[in-house]
Amino acid sequence: xxxxxxxxxxxxxxxxxxxxxxxxxxxxxxxxxxxxxxxxxxxxxxxxxxxxxxxxxxxxxxxxxxxxxxxxxxxxxxxxxxxxxxxxxxxxxxxxxxxxxxxxxxxxxxxxxxxxxxxxxxxxxxxxxxxxxxxxxxxxxxxxxxxxxxxxxxxxxxxxxxxxxxxxxxxxxxxxxxxxxxxxxxxxxxxxxxxxxxxxxxxxxxxxxxxxxxxxxxxxxxxxxxxxxxxxxxxxxxxxxxxxxxxxxxxxxxxxxxxxxxxxxxxxxxxxxxxxxxxxxxxxxxxxxxxxxxxxxxxxxxxxxxxxxxxxxxxxxxxxxxxxxxxxxxxxxxxxxxxxxxxxxxxxxxxxxxxxxxxxxxxxxxxxxxxxxxxxxxxxxxxxxxxxxxxxxxxxxxx
Numbered sequence: 001x002x003x004x005x006x007x008x009x010x011x012x013x014x015x016x017x018x019x020x021x022x023x024x025x026x027x028x029x030x031x032x033x034x035x036x037x038x039x040x041x042x043x044x045x046x047x048x049x050x051x052x053x054x055x056x057x058x059x060x061x062x063x064x065x066x067x068x069x070x071x072x073x074x075x076x077x078x079x080x081x082x083x084x085x086x087x088x089x090x091x092x093x094x095x096x097x098x099x100x101x102x103x104x105x106x107x108x109x110x111x112x113x114x115x116x117x118x119x120x121x122x123x124x125x126x127x128x129x130x131x132x133x134x135x136x137x138x139x140x141x142x143x144x145x146x147x148x149x150x151x152x153x154x155x156x157x158x159x160x161x162x163x164x165x166x167x168x169x170x171x172x173x174x175x176x177x178x179x180x181x182x183x184x185x186x187x188x189x190x191x192x193x194x195x196x197x198x199x200x201x202x203x204x205x206x207x208x209x210x211x212x213x214x215x216x217x218x219x220x221x222x223x224x225x226x227x228x229x230x231x232x233x234x235x236x237x238x239x240x241x242x243x244x245x246x247x248x249x250x251x252x253x254x255x256x257x258x259x260x261x262x263x264x265x266x267x268x269x270x271x272x273x274x275x276x277x278x279x280x281x282x283x284x285x286x287x288x289x290x291x292x293x294x295x296x297x298x299x300x301x302x303x304x305x306x307x308x309x310x311x312x313x314x315x316x317x318x319x320x321x322x323x324x325x326x327x328x329x330x331x332x333x334x335x336x337x338x339x340x341x342x343x344x345x346x347x348x349x350x351x352x353x354x355x356x357x358x359x360x361x362x363x364x365x366x367x368x369x370x371x372x373x374x375x376x377x378x379x380x381x382x383x384x385x386x387x388x389x390x391x392x393x394x395x396x397x398x399x
Contacts, residue, residue, distance in 0.1 A: 003070060003308060004070060008067065009066075009067055009070055012052065012061070012063060012067050012068075012070065012071045013070050013071055013074050015047050015048075015049060015071070016049070016071045016072075016074040016075040016078075017074055018047070019040075019043055019044065019047065019075060019078055020074070020075070020077055020078035021078070022040070022043060022078070023037075023040055023043075023075075023078025023079035023082055024077075024078050024079065024361075026039065026040065026079070027078070027079040027080075027081070027082075027210075027361070027364065028358075028361065028364065030079075030081065030209070030210040031081070031209050031210055031364050032358070034203070034204055034205075034209045034210065035210060036168040036169070036210055036211075036212040037079065037081065037082050037210050038168065038169065040079065040082045041082075041086075041121075041169045044082075044086060044119070045118075045119030048061075048116075048119075049071075049086070050089060050115045050116075050119040050120065050121055051115055051116045051119075052067075052068060052071060052090060053068055053090055053093045053094035053097055054093060054097065054112045054115050054116055055097050055112065058109060058112035058113055058116060059112075059113070059116040059117075060112060060115065060116050062097075063094070064315045065094065065098075065246060065247060065250055065251070065311045065314050065315050066308065066311040066312045066314075066315050068090050068091075068094055068247075068250075068251050069250045069251055069253075069254045069307060069308065069311045070254070070308075072086075072087050072090060072251045072254040072255055072258070073254035073255070073257050073258040073261070074258065075255075075258065076254065076255040076256070076257070076258025076259050076262070077258045077259075077261055077262040077265075078262075079210070080208060080255060080256075080258070080259040080364075080365075080368035080369075081208050081209060081210035081211045081368065082210065083255045083258060084165065084208055084211050084252070084255050084371075085165050085166040085169070085210075085211045085212060086121075086166070087251045087252055087254075087255050088123040088124075088165050088166050089115075089121045089122055089123060089166065090247075090251050091245075091247045091248045091251045091252065092122055092123060092124055092174065093111070093112075093115065093122060094247045094251070095245070095247035095248070096108065097112075098247070101229065101230060102229050102230040103190075103229045104226055104228075104229070106226070107190055107226060107227060107229070111172055111190065114171065114172075118171075120171035120172060121166060121169055121170050121171050121172070122170065122171065122172035122173070122174065122190075123164070123165060123166045123167075123170055123173065123174065124174035124176075124188075125161040125163075125164045125167070125173050125174065125175060125216055126140070126161065126174075126175075126176050127161060127162045127163045128140055128141055128142065128159070128160065128161055128162060129160065129162055133376055134176065138234060139178050139186065139234045140159065140176050140177060140178050140186060140234075141159055141160070141178070142157065142158065142159025142160070142161065142175065142176065142177045142178065142218065143157070143158055143159060143177055143178050143179075143180050144156070144157050144177035144178065144179045144180060144187055144189070144223075145157075145158070145180045146179070146180065146181045147222075149222070152224070153224070153225065154222055154223065154224050155177075155179075155187075155189070155222070155223050155224070156220050156221070156222060157175060157177050157189060157191065157196075157218050157220075157221040157222075157223055158218055158219060158220060158221075159175075159177060159217075159218050160215060160216070160217050160218070161175070161215065161216040161218070162202075162215050162216075163213045164199070164212075164213060164214055164215065164216035165211045165212060165213040166211070166212060167197075167199050167212050167213070167214055167216055168199065168212040168214075169212070170193060171192065171193050172190055172191070172192055172193070173190075173191050173192075173193065173197065173216070174188055174189070174190055174191075174229070175188065175189050175191055175218060175221070176188045176189075177189065178234075179231065183231075184233065184234075185231045185232055185233060185234075186231065186232065186233070186234045187228050187230065187231035188228070188229050188230045188231075189221075189223045189227050189228055189229070190227050190229055191218075191221050191223055191227065194221075196218060196219055196220055196221035196222070197216060197217070197218060197219075197221070198216070198217040198218075198219065199212075199214050199215075199216060199217075200214055200215040200216070200217055201214050202214050202215045205371070206367050206370075207367035207368045207369070207370050207371045208367075208368050208371050209367075244325065244326035244327075244329035244330055245329075245376075246310065246311070246314045246322070246325065246329045248375075248376075249329050249330075249332055249333045250307060250310060250311045250314070250329075250332060252372075252375055253303075253307055253332060253333060253336035253337065253372070254307065254336075255372075256336060256337055256340040256341075256369055256372040257300065257303055257304060257307065257336055257340055259340065259344070259365055259368050259369045260296075260299075260300055260303075260339075260340035260341075260343045260344050260347075260365070260369055261300060262361070262365060263296075263343070263344040263347040263348075263361075263362060263365035263366070263369070264293070264296045264297065264300065264343055264344075264346075264347050266347065266351075266360075266361060266362055266365070267292075267293065267296070267346075267347035267348075267350040267351050267362065268284070268293055268350075270350065270351050270354075271283050271284035271289050271293065271350055271351075272284045283350075289350055292346045292347075292349050292350045293346070293347075293350060295342075295343075295346050296342075296343040296344075296346040296347055296350075297343075299339040299340075299342050299343040299346075300339065300340070300343050302335065302339055303335055303336045303339035303340060303343075306328075306331065306332050306335050306336065307332055307336050309328075310325065310328045310329055310331075310332045313325055313328065314329075327385075327386070327389060330377055330382050330385060330386075331382070331386075333375070333377055333382060334377075334379060334382040334383075336372075337372040337373060337375075337379075338379070340369050340372060341369050341370060341372070341373070344362075344365055344366055344369045345366075347362060347365070348362060348366055
């Protein structure tokens with residue numbers, strides 16, 4: 001693909017590229033131990049990357065969706081866990097910068113300035129043990145209890161969240177809570193880090209082991225209406241429909257694409273250097289090996305073309321025009337995730353039995369690429385939507 005295409009895109013990608021060697025060097029140990037790579041975030045803050053998507057009016061870099069996607073793909077070639085953690089900040093603030101979605105202006109300005117000045121990081125932590133994925137709707141068990149303190153209205157938030165990626169380095173947490181004021185509403189609060197948060201270290205996964213996606217216990221977090229970014233009836237349980245969150249899907253998809261690219265690059269280099277004595281030449285000269293590499297390359301080219309095109313279209317359109325992109329956004333999630341997984345499978349077959357060795361990074365890439373299946377929308381949801389679209393097109397008489 002002919003990207004980066006502009007000096008600005010290249011500058012962002014170069015900043016991420018400069019971090020890749022150090023991230024690669026640290027990745028294996030953090031994966032093995034399941035520890036959070038705090039030193040990687042020291043480096044990320046040092047480069048100013050938390051300002052990537054912050055609007056220029058607050059001193060940020062103002063990156064759009066395509067620029068952010070390119071940057072996240074490159075960062076993930078260093079370490080998938082680090083990139084997946086950091087991308088949560090990028091997709092949250094990128095989406096809010098584009099459309100405030102009820103954020104009070106002073107609150108948004110505060111978070112933006114903290115990201116620029118201090119490298120502050122934010123993520124939305126909405127999943128709960130019984131609720132499951134918030135993308136499927138429902139009422140959270142986390143509560144917001146109205147209280148009066150010194151004559152002022154406030155809320156006490158208590159609850160337990162899961163999959164709190166980036167939690168060991170997070171400065172702001174977006175927490176949905178069921179309001180206990182008789183309204184039946186759910187509100188989302190932006191809450192700074194503090195003693196009201198307890199990270200319960202439960203994250204022990206087979207892939208993306210260093211994302212710090214632990215459980216998060218909230219105990220008497222005092223918040224005000226000024227920290228509320230939305231309130232309303234809880235989302236209905238999904239019926240096959242789902243919003244197409246382009247910022248989440250494109251930037252998170254870029255992470256898995258970056259992991260797959262790292263796997264392919266490793267396999268190609270391995271094939272050039274591996275020359276068994278019985279063969280007398282590098283295995284890269286074998287037709288079967290080249291075919292496997294070719295299949296992986298083609299899969300990633302296909303995924304990248306759709307990903308970049310969708311992100312570019314999103315940047316160029318606005319308002320209701322973006323609603324027309326929903327099928328492309330959903331197709332991007334499905335295609336990028338599955339193509340990345342299949343490409344890594346081909347890379348593993350190129351390397352053969354050696355790919356199982358923990359001394360090589362390929363087994364980590366194999367594990368790290370698969371969690372992409374579990375981000376919304378999952379494959380079944382996507383295919384159901386496409387099936388419904390096909391039927392609607394016939395019903396409306398549209399070819």
